[in-house]
Amino acid sequence: MSHTLRNRASRPRTRAPRRLTAALLASAVSVCLVAASAPPAPLGVGDRLFPYLGNPGYNVASYDLSFTYPGRNDKPLQAVTTIDAWTTASLDRVNLDFAHGTVRSVEVDDQPASFTAAGDDLVITPETPLPAGSWMRITVRHTSDPRAVKGRDGGWVRTADGLAMANQADAAHLVFPSNDHPSDKAMFTIRVTAPNAYTAVANGIPTGVERVGGATTWTYRTLHPMATELAQVSIGRSSVLHRKGPHGLPVRDVVPTKDRAVLEPWLKKTPDQIAWMESKVGPYPFETYGLLMAQASTGFELETQTLSLFERNVFTDPAYPKWYVESVMVHELSHQWFGDSVTPRTWSDVWLNEGHATWYESLYAQEKAHKPMAARMKAAYTASDRWRAAGGPPAAPKRPDPGQKIGIFRPNIYDGAALALYALRQEIGRERFERLERIWVQTHRDRTVTTAEFVRLASNVAGRDLTGFFRAWLYGKKTPPMPGHPDWKSTAPAAAPAPAPTGRHSAR
Numbered sequence: 001m002s003h004t005l006r007n008r009a010s011r012p013r014t015r016a017p018r019r020l021t022a023a024l025l026a027s028a029v030s031v032c033l034v035a036a037s038a039p040p041a042p043l044g045v046g047d048r049l050f051p052y053l054g055n056p057g058y059n060v061a062s063y064d065l066s067f068t069y070p071g072r073n074d075k076p077l078q079a080v081t082t083i084d085a086w087t088t089a090s091l092d093r094v095n096l097d098f099a100h101g102t103v104r105s106v107e108v109d110d111q112p113a114s115f116t117a118a119g120d121d122l123v124i125t126p127e128t129p130l131p132a133g134s135w136m137r138i139t140v141r142h143t144s145d146p147r148a149v150k151g152r153d154g155g156w157v158r159t160a161d162g163l164a165m166a167n168q169a170d171a172a173h174l175v176f177p178s179n180d181h182p183s184d185k186a187m188f189t190i191r192v193t194a195p196n197a198y199t200a201v202a203n204g205i206p207t208g209v210e211r212v213g214g215a216t217t218w219t220y221r222t223l224h225p226m227a228t229e230l231a232q233v234s235i236g237r238s239s240v241l242h243r244k245g246p247h248g249l250p251v252r253d254v255v256p257t258k259d260r261a262v263l264e265p266w267l268k269k270t271p272d273q274i275a276w277m278e279s280k281v282g283p284y285p286f287e288t289y290g291l292l293m294a295q296a297s298t299g300f301e302l303e304t305q306t307l308s309l310f311e312r313n314v315f316t317d318p319a320y321p322k323w324y325v326e327s328v329m330v331h332e333l334s335h336q337w338f339g340d341s342v343t344p345r346t347w348s349d350v351w352l353n354e355g356h357a358t359w360y361e362s363l364y365a366q367e368k369a370h371k372p373m374a375a376r377m378k379a380a381y382t383a384s385d386r387w388r389a390a391g392g393p394p395a396a397p398k399r400p401d402p403g404q405k406i407g408i409f410r411p412n413i414y415d416g417a418a419l420a421l422y423a424l425r426q427e428i429g430r431e432r433f434e435r436l437e438r439i440w441v442q443t444h445r446d447r448t449v450t451t452a453e454f455v456r457l458a459s460n461v462a463g464r465d466l467t468g469f470f471r472a473w474l475y476g477k478k479t480p481p482m483p484g485h486p487d488w489k490s491t492a493p494a495a496a497p498a499p500a501p502t503g504r505h506s507a508r
């Protein structure tokens with residue numbers, strides 16, 4: 001994700017109160033799964049930043065999502081979500097995350113099951129308990145409501161001509177029932193039925209278009225596992241523009257039909273940007289790529305898998321310089337490797353996404369627009385102690401602040417984390433750093449990862465133990481000295497409020 005400051009400033013944030021109950025209950029989960037007699041309760045997988053996200057006791061293999069769009073974006077969609085999952089514990093009840101829609105019915109293995117809501121969870125009780133180590137199929141018939149949830153951001157984004165999706169970090173379960181945590185990636189089939197005037201596009205490749213009377217059903221399938229936070233569905237008066245990327249990679253962009261011509265100069269940059277990223281870290285990890293140009297003011301751009309979400313205005317507002325827009329395109333593109341293909345196992349590891357995306361965004365600006373990375377890193381170094389004080393160190397970010405729209409997505413995990421990568425390159429040298437990056441995305445492709453795994457691989461590539469180095473850079477309250485730049489100084493937190501990461505830029 002990257003933020004555009006302009007929009008961020010213009011949209012106040014409201015936020016739900018902390019769900020203490022969920023947090024407390026979640027912490028008890030690892031000790032005991034739900035006892036049959038206990039009242040239905042929301043569960044979580046124990047994520048430090050989002051304790052109520054995800055659920056224990058099963059791994060999802062695949063989601064099949066069907067949405068029926070009524071032709072307007074202020075009414076609920078009818079939906080059917082089918083989940084194939086493997087149980088890892090004996091389950092009297094199955095918890096899914098789902099918090100914004102009406103559930104009409106639930107079936108487990110084709111048998112009706114009872115269900116109730118508890119916190120952000122849909123708690124399902126099958127006829128008979130499910131044994132550990134078995135397949136289960138859950139079918140939920142429900143509505144999916146595009147109207148904003150009071151006090152919460154994310155989920156469906158209402159655009160000028162339809163809908164898009166922005167689920168990061170904790171909003172997929174406002175759209176569909178799921179195990180809404182990046183530690184449980186799964187395959188997705190997404191079907192959208194909409195009036196014929198609309199075009200629907202989702203992650204992955206199209207596998208069918210069927211027109212029946214006044215409605216068309218569009219079907220898409222991912223060829224790689226995906227985290228729920230990276231799901232994308234676009235419904236609009238859109239055109240899908242096709243072009244070829246490196247090695248014949250199919251690139252398809254989704255744009256408002258009326259804006260095709262004005263956006264084309266930007267869209268045609270993508271194949272070269274993919275080739276540039278491949279020259280840095282190796283083959284593009286997915287079956288397709290493209291930009292979704294939404295007519296909406298989200299205040300951020302988002303790396304939804306194979307189809308990154310952008311605000312159209314970023315490309316049409318002359319306030320954003322060309323080099324800056326291109327570097328944001330590369331930011332979201334690089335997330336396809338860092339975040340989408342190689343996915344953090346907990347939200348505390350999100351610096352692995354944003355630090356790397358900021359790194360390649362900055363490297364691209366250096367190589368293509370003569371914006372020296374060292375200057376940006378020096379500015380980041382100056383601000384780093386303040387960012388750490390405000391948001392926590394890169395790999396131990398603080399929980400979202402009430403009233404702050406950007407949530408956990410603070411400068412400490414963007415330029416603050418890119419700064420740690422810069423320190424690493426200074427420490428181990430360019431050649432080893434570049435090798436590490438390539439091995440990292442190759443080894444962990446389609447998987448989930450932890451910070452500890454990155455530290456281990458970096459140590460292997462460097463040929464020495466870097467645990468202490470990373471402990472200081474990723475978990476320290478204060479910014480360590482920058483190798484090779486003893487003159488760089490970080491301003492003490494008390495001296496001034498933490499600035500936006502790149503003050504000289506109009507946006508980020």
Ligand SMILES: [Zn+2]
Pocket residue numbers: 001002331335353354357
């Ligand atoms: Zn990002």
